[in-house]
Amino acid sequence: MSITWWSPSADMRSAARAMDRLIEQFFGEQVPDSTNSQNPPTYYLPVDIFETDEAYTLVASVPGFKEDQVEVTFEDEILTIKANAEGHKLPGRWLRQERPYGSFVRRLEVPAQVETAKIGAHFDNGELTITIPKTAKPKPVKIQIGTGKKELAAKA
Secondary structure (H helix, E strand, O other), X not given: OOOOOOOHHHHHHHHHHHHHHHHHHHHOOOOOOOOOOOXXXXXOOOEEEEEOOOEEEEEEEXXXXXXXXXXXXXXXXXXXXXXXXXXXXXXXXXXXXXXXXXXXXXXXXXXXXXXXXXXXXXXXXXEEEEEEEEXXXXXXXXXXXXXXXXXXXXXX
8 A cells, every 4th residue: 555645735736727727718718729729719808898878888809800700799688799710721830829719709788778779880900899879768757736626537
């Protein structure tokens, strides 16, 4: 029988590596690993979102993707941005490949009070801008109060 020493730090390092893999699978790789050509990376798409009185505006940088490779949908208060691009086909062997390719999907919850029929998207120089107009807030209505007695008759 052999004696094996237990090392808590080795177990922690192993758990940390497992957590890194899990996070990478969930969020995607920020820099693709050119050694793994079988599974193109899935990217986490960072976005900027700002609000005005009239609309929400979302801006996302999607370098390396063309307009026809990006799809934007809105359903059940969820805005979805998807893209897929083939890897760059060049002769020879890659030494380093950092330009994005592969796919990404980003889903964002949007408040219900928006004009879904008027959502617009614009693609320019690798930057996607989506404008989501808000519904107009109802204006207060003044209700006149009558004076005097008014009898309500019940019909039989």
